[in-house]
Amino acid sequence: MGAVTATLLDGKATRDEIFEDLKTRVSALAARGVVPGLGTVLVGDDPASAAYVRGKHSDCAKVGITSIARQLPGDIGQAELDATIDELNTNPECTGYIVQLPLPKQLDENSALERIDPSKDADGLHPVNLGRLVLGTPAPLPCTPRGILHLLRRYDVPIAGANVVVVGRGITVGRSIGLLFTRRSENATVTLCHTGTRDLAAEVRRADIVVAAAGVPGLITPEMVKPGAAVVDVGVSRTEDGLRGDVAPGVDEVAGWLSPNPGGVGPLTRAFLLTNVVERAERIAADLASTPS
Ligand SMILES: Nc1nc(=O)c2c([nH]1)NC[C@@H]1CN(c3ccc(C(=O)N[C@@H](CCC(=O)O)C(=O)O)cc3)C=[N+]21
Incomplete structure:
Protein backbone atom coordinates (compact mmCIF):
# COMPACT_ATOMS: atom_id res chain seq x y z
CA MET A 1 0.00 0.00 0.00
CA GLY A 2 1.31 3.46 -0.88
CA ALA A 3 0.73 6.60 1.10
CA VAL A 4 -2.43 8.67 0.99
CA THR A 5 -1.77 11.80 -1.03
CA ALA A 6 -5.27 13.19 -1.31
CA THR A 7 -6.70 15.96 0.82
CA LEU A 8 -10.06 14.60 2.00
CA LEU A 9 -12.97 16.97 1.35
CA ASP A 10 -14.90 16.92 4.61
CA GLY A 11 -18.62 17.06 3.81
CA LYS A 12 -19.72 17.01 7.43
CA ALA A 13 -17.50 19.91 8.55
CA THR A 14 -18.57 21.89 5.47
CA ARG A 15 -22.23 21.05 6.17
CA ASP A 16 -21.80 22.34 9.73
CA GLU A 17 -20.54 25.69 8.38
CA ILE A 18 -23.57 25.97 6.09
CA PHE A 19 -25.89 25.12 8.99
CA GLU A 20 -24.38 27.92 11.11
CA ASP A 21 -25.10 30.38 8.31
CA LEU A 22 -28.63 29.02 7.82
CA LYS A 23 -29.39 29.32 11.56
CA THR A 24 -28.54 33.01 11.45
CA ARG A 25 -30.71 33.53 8.38
CA VAL A 26 -33.62 31.58 9.88
CA SER A 27 -33.45 33.77 13.02
CA ALA A 28 -33.50 36.90 10.87
CA LEU A 29 -36.56 35.54 9.04
CA ALA A 30 -38.31 34.74 12.34
CA ALA A 31 -37.83 38.35 13.39
CA GLY A 136 -29.16 31.14 -16.53
CA THR A 137 -32.13 32.84 -14.84
CA PRO A 138 -32.66 32.59 -11.06
CA ALA A 139 -33.96 29.20 -9.87
CA PRO A 140 -33.46 26.75 -7.04
CA LEU A 141 -30.38 24.74 -8.01
CA PRO A 142 -30.15 20.92 -7.91
CA CYS A 143 -28.80 20.13 -4.43
CA THR A 144 -26.07 17.57 -5.14
CA PRO A 145 -24.43 19.50 -8.00
CA ARG A 146 -24.52 22.65 -5.89
CA GLY A 147 -22.97 20.71 -2.99
CA ILE A 148 -20.17 19.38 -5.20
CA LEU A 149 -19.31 22.87 -6.47
CA HIS A 150 -19.39 24.28 -2.94
CA LEU A 151 -17.13 21.54 -1.61
CA LEU A 152 -14.55 22.01 -4.39
CA ARG A 153 -14.52 25.78 -3.81
CA ARG A 154 -14.26 25.32 -0.04
CA TYR A 155 -10.99 23.40 -0.55
CA ASP A 156 -9.66 25.76 -3.25
CA VAL A 157 -9.72 23.14 -6.01
CA PRO A 158 -9.07 25.10 -9.23
CA ILE A 159 -12.23 25.06 -11.38
CA ALA A 160 -11.77 27.74 -14.06
CA GLY A 161 -10.34 26.08 -17.16
CA ALA A 162 -10.36 22.63 -15.55
CA ASN A 163 -11.27 19.51 -17.50
CA VAL A 164 -14.20 18.03 -15.60
CA VAL A 165 -15.20 14.46 -16.44
CA VAL A 166 -18.63 13.47 -15.15
CA VAL A 167 -19.43 9.75 -15.12
CA GLY A 168 -23.17 9.05 -15.14
CA ARG A 169 -26.09 10.73 -16.90
CA GLY A 170 -28.75 10.60 -14.18
CA ILE A 171 -30.95 13.68 -13.82
CA THR A 172 -30.06 14.52 -10.21
CA VAL A 173 -26.31 14.76 -10.82
CA GLY A 174 -24.78 13.83 -14.18
CA ARG A 175 -27.14 15.61 -16.54
CA SER A 176 -27.44 18.79 -14.50
CA ILE A 177 -23.95 19.35 -13.09
CA GLY A 178 -22.48 20.30 -16.47
CA LEU A 179 -24.88 23.23 -16.59
CA LEU A 180 -23.31 24.56 -13.38
CA PHE A 181 -19.67 23.86 -14.24
CA THR A 182 -19.93 25.56 -17.64
CA ARG A 183 -21.42 28.83 -16.36
CA ARG A 184 -19.17 31.86 -16.93
CA SER A 185 -18.62 32.02 -13.20
CA GLU A 186 -17.12 28.51 -13.21
CA ASN A 187 -15.64 28.28 -16.72
CA ALA A 188 -14.82 24.57 -16.62
CA THR A 189 -14.88 22.26 -19.64
CA VAL A 190 -17.17 19.30 -19.10
CA THR A 191 -17.23 15.81 -20.64
CA LEU A 192 -20.26 13.67 -19.77
CA CYS A 193 -19.51 9.94 -19.82
CA HIS A 194 -22.01 7.08 -19.59
CA THR A 195 -22.36 3.37 -20.35
CA GLY A 196 -21.99 4.10 -24.08
CA THR A 197 -18.62 5.85 -23.65
CA ARG A 198 -16.03 4.01 -25.76
CA ASP A 199 -12.98 4.39 -23.52
CA LEU A 200 -13.93 5.53 -20.03
CA ALA A 201 -10.38 5.11 -18.66
CA ALA A 202 -8.97 7.43 -21.34
CA GLU A 203 -11.60 10.09 -20.61
CA VAL A 204 -11.09 9.93 -16.84
CA ARG A 205 -7.29 10.04 -17.21
CA ARG A 206 -7.55 13.50 -18.84
CA ALA A 207 -9.64 14.89 -16.00
CA ASP A 208 -8.53 17.52 -13.50
CA ILE A 209 -11.84 16.89 -11.71
CA VAL A 210 -13.72 13.57 -11.79
CA VAL A 211 -17.36 13.43 -10.67
CA ALA A 212 -18.26 9.76 -10.22
CA ALA A 213 -22.05 9.47 -10.26
CA ALA A 214 -22.73 6.21 -12.08
CA GLY A 215 -23.90 4.03 -9.20
CA VAL A 216 -21.38 1.31 -10.12
CA PRO A 217 -19.32 0.27 -7.09
CA GLY A 218 -15.57 0.75 -7.52
CA LEU A 219 -15.90 1.95 -11.14
CA ILE A 220 -13.13 4.55 -10.85
CA THR A 221 -9.84 2.74 -10.15
CA PRO A 222 -6.47 4.29 -9.19
CA GLU A 223 -4.96 3.55 -12.65
CA MET A 224 -7.65 5.73 -14.27
CA VAL A 225 -6.92 8.84 -12.22
CA LYS A 226 -4.43 11.53 -13.21
CA PRO A 227 -2.06 12.15 -10.29
CA GLY A 228 -3.18 15.22 -8.36
CA ALA A 229 -6.73 15.25 -9.77
CA ALA A 230 -9.78 15.97 -7.62
CA VAL A 231 -12.14 12.98 -7.37
CA VAL A 232 -15.70 13.34 -6.10
CA ASP A 233 -17.43 10.08 -5.12
CA VAL A 234 -21.18 10.61 -5.56
CA GLY A 235 -22.56 7.18 -6.44
CA VAL A 236 -23.58 4.83 -3.69
CA SER A 237 -24.61 1.18 -4.00
CA ARG A 238 -25.73 -1.44 -1.54
CA THR A 239 -23.44 -4.46 -1.89
CA GLU A 240 -22.76 -7.60 0.14
CA ASP A 241 -19.93 -5.65 1.83
CA GLY A 242 -22.28 -2.80 2.76
CA LEU A 243 -22.48 0.64 1.12
CA ARG A 244 -19.87 1.17 -1.58
CA GLY A 245 -19.11 4.29 -3.58
CA ASP A 246 -18.18 4.56 -7.26
CA VAL A 247 -14.52 5.17 -6.34
CA ALA A 248 -12.30 2.13 -5.70
CA PRO A 249 -9.88 1.88 -2.77
CA GLY A 250 -6.43 3.28 -3.54
CA VAL A 251 -7.62 6.38 -5.43
CA ASP A 252 -6.63 8.36 -2.33
CA GLU A 253 -3.02 7.41 -3.10
CA VAL A 254 -3.15 9.06 -6.54
CA ALA A 255 -5.63 11.91 -6.29
CA GLY A 256 -4.84 15.40 -4.99
CA TRP A 257 -8.29 15.74 -3.43
CA LEU A 258 -10.92 13.13 -2.67
CA SER A 259 -14.52 13.64 -1.62
CA PRO A 260 -15.24 10.33 0.14
CA ASN A 261 -18.54 8.50 0.27
CA PRO A 262 -19.96 8.57 2.91
CA GLY A 263 -18.83 11.83 4.49
CA GLY A 264 -18.57 13.89 1.29
CA VAL A 265 -21.39 15.20 -0.88
CA GLY A 266 -24.27 13.42 0.95
CA PRO A 267 -24.37 15.84 3.89
N1 LIG B 1 -36.39 13.78 -4.25
C1 LIG B 1 -35.24 13.29 -3.82
N2 LIG B 1 -34.24 14.14 -3.48
C2 LIG B 1 -33.03 13.67 -3.03
O1 LIG B 1 -32.12 14.46 -2.73
C3 LIG B 1 -32.86 12.25 -2.92
C4 LIG B 1 -33.92 11.40 -3.27
N3 LIG B 1 -35.08 11.95 -3.73
N4 LIG B 1 -33.80 10.06 -3.18
C5 LIG B 1 -32.61 9.43 -2.66
C6 LIG B 1 -31.38 10.28 -2.85
C7 LIG B 1 -30.23 9.94 -1.90
N5 LIG B 1 -29.95 11.14 -1.17
C8 LIG B 1 -29.01 11.25 -0.14
C9 LIG B 1 -28.83 12.42 0.56
C10 LIG B 1 -27.92 12.49 1.60
C11 LIG B 1 -27.18 11.39 1.98
C12 LIG B 1 -26.24 11.49 3.14
O2 LIG B 1 -26.27 12.46 3.88
N6 LIG B 1 -25.39 10.49 3.34
C13 LIG B 1 -24.41 10.48 4.43
C14 LIG B 1 -24.48 9.18 5.19
C15 LIG B 1 -25.81 8.92 5.83
C16 LIG B 1 -26.07 9.78 7.03
O3 LIG B 1 -25.13 10.31 7.65
O4 LIG B 1 -27.26 9.87 7.39
C17 LIG B 1 -23.03 10.66 3.85
O5 LIG B 1 -22.87 10.56 2.63
O6 LIG B 1 -22.10 10.91 4.62
C18 LIG B 1 -27.33 10.22 1.28
C19 LIG B 1 -28.23 10.17 0.23
C20 LIG B 1 -30.84 12.12 -1.53
N7 LIG B 1 -31.67 11.68 -2.48
Whole structure:
Protein backbone atom coordinates (compact mmCIF):
# COMPACT_ATOMS: atom_id res chain seq x y z
CA MET A 1 0.00 0.00 0.00
CA GLY A 2 1.31 3.46 -0.88
CA ALA A 3 0.73 6.60 1.10
CA VAL A 4 -2.43 8.67 0.99
CA THR A 5 -1.77 11.80 -1.03
CA ALA A 6 -5.27 13.19 -1.31
CA THR A 7 -6.70 15.96 0.82
CA LEU A 8 -10.06 14.60 2.00
CA LEU A 9 -12.97 16.97 1.35
CA ASP A 10 -14.90 16.92 4.61
CA GLY A 11 -18.62 17.06 3.81
CA LYS A 12 -19.72 17.01 7.43
CA ALA A 13 -17.50 19.91 8.55
CA THR A 14 -18.57 21.89 5.47
CA ARG A 15 -22.23 21.05 6.17
CA ASP A 16 -21.80 22.34 9.73
CA GLU A 17 -20.54 25.69 8.38
CA ILE A 18 -23.57 25.97 6.09
CA PHE A 19 -25.89 25.12 8.99
CA GLU A 20 -24.38 27.92 11.11
CA ASP A 21 -25.10 30.38 8.31
CA LEU A 22 -28.63 29.02 7.82
CA LYS A 23 -29.39 29.32 11.56
CA THR A 24 -28.54 33.01 11.45
CA ARG A 25 -30.71 33.53 8.38
CA VAL A 26 -33.62 31.58 9.88
CA SER A 27 -33.45 33.77 13.02
CA ALA A 28 -33.50 36.90 10.87
CA LEU A 29 -36.56 35.54 9.04
CA ALA A 30 -38.31 34.74 12.34
CA ALA A 31 -37.83 38.35 13.39
CA ARG A 32 -39.79 39.28 10.24
CA GLY A 33 -42.55 36.74 10.97
CA VAL A 34 -41.51 34.18 8.35
CA VAL A 35 -40.84 30.55 9.39
CA PRO A 36 -39.49 28.29 6.62
CA GLY A 37 -41.05 24.82 6.37
CA LEU A 38 -39.68 21.79 4.50
CA GLY A 39 -42.17 19.19 3.31
CA THR A 40 -41.33 15.61 2.40
CA VAL A 41 -43.52 13.07 0.63
CA LEU A 42 -42.49 9.48 1.34
CA VAL A 43 -44.39 6.69 -0.40
CA GLY A 44 -44.00 3.15 0.92
CA ASP A 45 -41.74 1.75 3.62
CA ASP A 46 -38.35 1.29 1.97
CA PRO A 47 -35.96 1.52 4.96
CA ALA A 48 -33.25 3.45 3.07
CA SER A 49 -35.73 6.08 1.81
CA ALA A 50 -37.24 6.36 5.28
CA ALA A 51 -33.76 6.90 6.77
CA TYR A 52 -32.93 9.63 4.23
CA VAL A 53 -36.19 11.42 4.98
CA ARG A 54 -35.57 11.18 8.74
CA GLY A 55 -32.12 12.71 8.15
CA LYS A 56 -33.69 15.65 6.33
CA HIS A 57 -36.09 16.32 9.19
CA SER A 58 -33.38 16.07 11.84
CA ASP A 59 -31.40 18.64 9.80
CA CYS A 60 -34.48 20.89 9.85
CA ALA A 61 -34.62 20.70 13.63
CA LYS A 62 -30.96 21.76 13.88
CA VAL A 63 -31.51 24.83 11.72
CA GLY A 64 -34.96 25.92 12.96
CA ILE A 65 -37.00 24.91 9.90
CA THR A 66 -40.49 23.43 10.41
CA SER A 67 -40.85 19.80 9.26
CA ILE A 68 -43.94 18.76 7.30
CA ALA A 69 -43.78 14.98 6.78
CA ARG A 70 -46.32 13.21 4.57
CA GLN A 71 -46.15 9.41 4.54
CA LEU A 72 -48.30 7.40 2.11
CA PRO A 73 -48.81 3.62 1.75
CA GLY A 74 -46.76 1.87 -0.93
CA ASP A 75 -49.81 0.67 -2.88
CA ILE A 76 -51.50 4.05 -3.55
CA GLY A 77 -52.47 5.20 -7.02
CA GLN A 78 -51.36 8.37 -8.82
CA ALA A 79 -54.51 10.27 -7.76
CA GLU A 80 -53.63 9.92 -4.08
CA LEU A 81 -50.06 11.09 -4.67
CA ASP A 82 -51.39 14.00 -6.74
CA ALA A 83 -53.72 14.99 -3.89
CA THR A 84 -50.80 15.17 -1.43
CA ILE A 85 -48.73 17.22 -3.89
CA ASP A 86 -51.66 19.60 -4.42
CA GLU A 87 -52.08 19.97 -0.66
CA LEU A 88 -48.40 20.91 -0.19
CA ASN A 89 -48.58 23.30 -3.16
CA THR A 90 -51.28 25.28 -1.36
CA ASN A 91 -50.14 24.73 2.27
CA PRO A 92 -48.80 28.12 3.42
CA GLU A 93 -46.57 26.51 6.09
CA CYS A 94 -44.73 24.58 3.38
CA THR A 95 -42.06 26.83 1.87
CA GLY A 96 -40.55 24.05 -0.21
CA TYR A 97 -40.75 20.28 -0.44
CA ILE A 98 -39.52 17.12 -2.08
CA VAL A 99 -41.10 13.91 -3.28
CA GLN A 100 -38.61 11.27 -2.14
CA LEU A 101 -37.37 9.16 -5.07
CA PRO A 102 -37.57 6.42 -6.18
CA LEU A 103 -41.37 6.02 -6.14
CA PRO A 104 -43.05 2.57 -6.24
CA LYS A 105 -43.24 1.35 -9.82
CA GLN A 106 -46.99 1.87 -10.34
CA LEU A 107 -46.45 5.65 -9.94
CA ASP A 108 -45.19 8.03 -12.63
CA GLU A 109 -42.20 9.95 -11.21
CA ASN A 110 -41.97 12.55 -13.95
CA SER A 111 -45.64 13.42 -13.72
CA ALA A 112 -45.31 13.77 -9.91
CA LEU A 113 -42.26 16.04 -10.26
CA GLU A 114 -44.03 18.21 -12.86
CA ARG A 115 -46.98 18.68 -10.51
CA ILE A 116 -44.81 20.34 -7.83
CA ASP A 117 -45.21 24.13 -7.77
CA PRO A 118 -41.83 25.19 -9.30
CA SER A 119 -41.45 27.90 -6.66
CA LYS A 120 -41.66 25.18 -3.95
CA ASP A 121 -39.28 22.78 -5.71
CA ALA A 122 -36.62 22.24 -3.02
CA ASP A 123 -34.73 19.69 -5.16
CA GLY A 124 -34.39 22.08 -8.10
CA LEU A 125 -35.42 19.25 -10.43
CA HIS A 126 -38.73 20.57 -11.78
CA PRO A 127 -38.57 20.95 -15.58
CA VAL A 128 -39.18 24.69 -15.25
CA ASN A 129 -36.23 25.04 -12.89
CA LEU A 130 -33.97 22.85 -15.01
CA GLY A 131 -35.00 25.09 -17.92
CA ARG A 132 -34.08 28.20 -15.93
CA LEU A 133 -30.71 26.62 -15.18
CA VAL A 134 -30.17 26.25 -18.94
CA LEU A 135 -31.21 29.88 -19.48
CA GLY A 136 -29.16 31.14 -16.53
CA THR A 137 -32.13 32.84 -14.84
CA PRO A 138 -32.66 32.59 -11.06
CA ALA A 139 -33.96 29.20 -9.87
CA PRO A 140 -33.46 26.75 -7.04
CA LEU A 141 -30.38 24.74 -8.01
CA PRO A 142 -30.15 20.92 -7.91
CA CYS A 143 -28.80 20.13 -4.43
CA THR A 144 -26.07 17.57 -5.14
CA PRO A 145 -24.43 19.50 -8.00
CA ARG A 146 -24.52 22.65 -5.89
CA GLY A 147 -22.97 20.71 -2.99
CA ILE A 148 -20.17 19.38 -5.20
CA LEU A 149 -19.31 22.87 -6.47
CA HIS A 150 -19.39 24.28 -2.94
CA LEU A 151 -17.13 21.54 -1.61
CA LEU A 152 -14.55 22.01 -4.39
CA ARG A 153 -14.52 25.78 -3.81
CA ARG A 154 -14.26 25.32 -0.04
CA TYR A 155 -10.99 23.40 -0.55
CA ASP A 156 -9.66 25.76 -3.25
CA VAL A 157 -9.72 23.14 -6.01
CA PRO A 158 -9.07 25.10 -9.23
CA ILE A 159 -12.23 25.06 -11.38
CA ALA A 160 -11.77 27.74 -14.06
CA GLY A 161 -10.34 26.08 -17.16
CA ALA A 162 -10.36 22.63 -15.55
CA ASN A 163 -11.27 19.51 -17.50
CA VAL A 164 -14.20 18.03 -15.60
CA VAL A 165 -15.20 14.46 -16.44
CA VAL A 166 -18.63 13.47 -15.15
CA VAL A 167 -19.43 9.75 -15.12
CA GLY A 168 -23.17 9.05 -15.14
CA ARG A 169 -26.09 10.73 -16.90
CA GLY A 170 -28.75 10.60 -14.18
CA ILE A 171 -30.95 13.68 -13.82
CA THR A 172 -30.06 14.52 -10.21
CA VAL A 173 -26.31 14.76 -10.82
CA GLY A 174 -24.78 13.83 -14.18
CA ARG A 175 -27.14 15.61 -16.54
CA SER A 176 -27.44 18.79 -14.50
CA ILE A 177 -23.95 19.35 -13.09
CA GLY A 178 -22.48 20.30 -16.47
CA LEU A 179 -24.88 23.23 -16.59
CA LEU A 180 -23.31 24.56 -13.38
CA PHE A 181 -19.67 23.86 -14.24
CA THR A 182 -19.93 25.56 -17.64
CA ARG A 183 -21.42 28.83 -16.36
CA ARG A 184 -19.17 31.86 -16.93
CA SER A 185 -18.62 32.02 -13.20
CA GLU A 186 -17.12 28.51 -13.21
CA ASN A 187 -15.64 28.28 -16.72
CA ALA A 188 -14.82 24.57 -16.62
CA THR A 189 -14.88 22.26 -19.64
CA VAL A 190 -17.17 19.30 -19.10
CA THR A 191 -17.23 15.81 -20.64
CA LEU A 192 -20.26 13.67 -19.77
CA CYS A 193 -19.51 9.94 -19.82
CA HIS A 194 -22.01 7.08 -19.59
CA THR A 195 -22.36 3.37 -20.35
CA GLY A 196 -21.99 4.10 -24.08
CA THR A 197 -18.62 5.85 -23.65
CA ARG A 198 -16.03 4.01 -25.76
CA ASP A 199 -12.98 4.39 -23.52
CA LEU A 200 -13.93 5.53 -20.03
CA ALA A 201 -10.38 5.11 -18.66
CA ALA A 202 -8.97 7.43 -21.34
CA GLU A 203 -11.60 10.09 -20.61
CA VAL A 204 -11.09 9.93 -16.84
CA ARG A 205 -7.29 10.04 -17.21
CA ARG A 206 -7.55 13.50 -18.84
CA ALA A 207 -9.64 14.89 -16.00
CA ASP A 208 -8.53 17.52 -13.50
CA ILE A 209 -11.84 16.89 -11.71
CA VAL A 210 -13.72 13.57 -11.79
CA VAL A 211 -17.36 13.43 -10.67
CA ALA A 212 -18.26 9.76 -10.22
CA ALA A 213 -22.05 9.47 -10.26
CA ALA A 214 -22.73 6.21 -12.08
CA GLY A 215 -23.90 4.03 -9.20
CA VAL A 216 -21.38 1.31 -10.12
CA PRO A 217 -19.32 0.27 -7.09
CA GLY A 218 -15.57 0.75 -7.52
CA LEU A 219 -15.90 1.95 -11.14
CA ILE A 220 -13.13 4.55 -10.85
CA THR A 221 -9.84 2.74 -10.15
CA PRO A 222 -6.47 4.29 -9.19
CA GLU A 223 -4.96 3.55 -12.65
CA MET A 224 -7.65 5.73 -14.27
CA VAL A 225 -6.92 8.84 -12.22
CA LYS A 226 -4.43 11.53 -13.21
CA PRO A 227 -2.06 12.15 -10.29
CA GLY A 228 -3.18 15.22 -8.36
CA ALA A 229 -6.73 15.25 -9.77
CA ALA A 230 -9.78 15.97 -7.62
CA VAL A 231 -12.14 12.98 -7.37
CA VAL A 232 -15.70 13.34 -6.10
CA ASP A 233 -17.43 10.08 -5.12
CA VAL A 234 -21.18 10.61 -5.56
CA GLY A 235 -22.56 7.18 -6.44
CA VAL A 236 -23.58 4.83 -3.69
CA SER A 237 -24.61 1.18 -4.00
CA ARG A 238 -25.73 -1.44 -1.54
CA THR A 239 -23.44 -4.46 -1.89
CA GLU A 240 -22.76 -7.60 0.14
CA ASP A 241 -19.93 -5.65 1.83
CA GLY A 242 -22.28 -2.80 2.76
CA LEU A 243 -22.48 0.64 1.12
CA ARG A 244 -19.87 1.17 -1.58
CA GLY A 245 -19.11 4.29 -3.58
CA ASP A 246 -18.18 4.56 -7.26
CA VAL A 247 -14.52 5.17 -6.34
CA ALA A 248 -12.30 2.13 -5.70
CA PRO A 249 -9.88 1.88 -2.77
CA GLY A 250 -6.43 3.28 -3.54
CA VAL A 251 -7.62 6.38 -5.43
CA ASP A 252 -6.63 8.36 -2.33
CA GLU A 253 -3.02 7.41 -3.10
CA VAL A 254 -3.15 9.06 -6.54
CA ALA A 255 -5.63 11.91 -6.29
CA GLY A 256 -4.84 15.40 -4.99
CA TRP A 257 -8.29 15.74 -3.43
CA LEU A 258 -10.92 13.13 -2.67
CA SER A 259 -14.52 13.64 -1.62
CA PRO A 260 -15.24 10.33 0.14
CA ASN A 261 -18.54 8.50 0.27
CA PRO A 262 -19.96 8.57 2.91
CA GLY A 263 -18.83 11.83 4.49
CA GLY A 264 -18.57 13.89 1.29
CA VAL A 265 -21.39 15.20 -0.88
CA GLY A 266 -24.27 13.42 0.95
CA PRO A 267 -24.37 15.84 3.89
CA LEU A 268 -24.10 18.76 1.44
CA THR A 269 -27.03 17.52 -0.64
CA ARG A 270 -29.11 17.82 2.52
CA ALA A 271 -27.61 21.21 3.44
CA PHE A 272 -28.51 22.67 0.04
CA LEU A 273 -32.02 21.25 0.24
CA LEU A 274 -32.46 23.39 3.35
CA THR A 275 -30.68 26.30 1.65
CA ASN A 276 -33.20 26.19 -1.21
CA VAL A 277 -36.02 26.38 1.36
CA VAL A 278 -34.42 29.27 3.27
CA GLU A 279 -33.76 31.16 0.02
CA ARG A 280 -37.42 30.88 -0.95
CA ALA A 281 -38.46 32.06 2.53
CA GLU A 282 -36.15 35.07 2.07
CA ARG A 283 -37.87 35.90 -1.21
CA ILE A 284 -41.26 35.64 0.51
CA ALA A 285 -40.05 37.98 3.29
CA ALA A 286 -38.71 40.46 0.72
CA ASP A 287 -42.04 40.40 -1.15
CA LEU A 288 -43.95 41.01 2.09
CA ALA A 289 -41.69 43.98 2.86
CA SER A 290 -42.20 45.54 -0.59
CA THR A 291 -45.96 44.98 -0.82
CA PRO A 292 -47.94 47.99 0.48
CA SER A 293 -50.47 46.83 3.08
N1 LIG B 1 -36.39 13.78 -4.25
C1 LIG B 1 -35.24 13.29 -3.82
N2 LIG B 1 -34.24 14.14 -3.48
C2 LIG B 1 -33.03 13.67 -3.03
O1 LIG B 1 -32.12 14.46 -2.73
C3 LIG B 1 -32.86 12.25 -2.92
C4 LIG B 1 -33.92 11.40 -3.27
N3 LIG B 1 -35.08 11.95 -3.73
N4 LIG B 1 -33.80 10.06 -3.18
C5 LIG B 1 -32.61 9.43 -2.66
C6 LIG B 1 -31.38 10.28 -2.85
C7 LIG B 1 -30.23 9.94 -1.90
N5 LIG B 1 -29.95 11.14 -1.17
C8 LIG B 1 -29.01 11.25 -0.14
C9 LIG B 1 -28.83 12.42 0.56
C10 LIG B 1 -27.92 12.49 1.60
C11 LIG B 1 -27.18 11.39 1.98
C12 LIG B 1 -26.24 11.49 3.14
O2 LIG B 1 -26.27 12.46 3.88
N6 LIG B 1 -25.39 10.49 3.34
C13 LIG B 1 -24.41 10.48 4.43
C14 LIG B 1 -24.48 9.18 5.19
C15 LIG B 1 -25.81 8.92 5.83
C16 LIG B 1 -26.07 9.78 7.03
O3 LIG B 1 -25.13 10.31 7.65
O4 LIG B 1 -27.26 9.87 7.39
C17 LIG B 1 -23.03 10.66 3.85
O5 LIG B 1 -22.87 10.56 2.63
O6 LIG B 1 -22.10 10.91 4.62
C18 LIG B 1 -27.33 10.22 1.28
C19 LIG B 1 -28.23 10.17 0.23
C20 LIG B 1 -30.84 12.12 -1.53
N7 LIG B 1 -31.67 11.68 -2.48
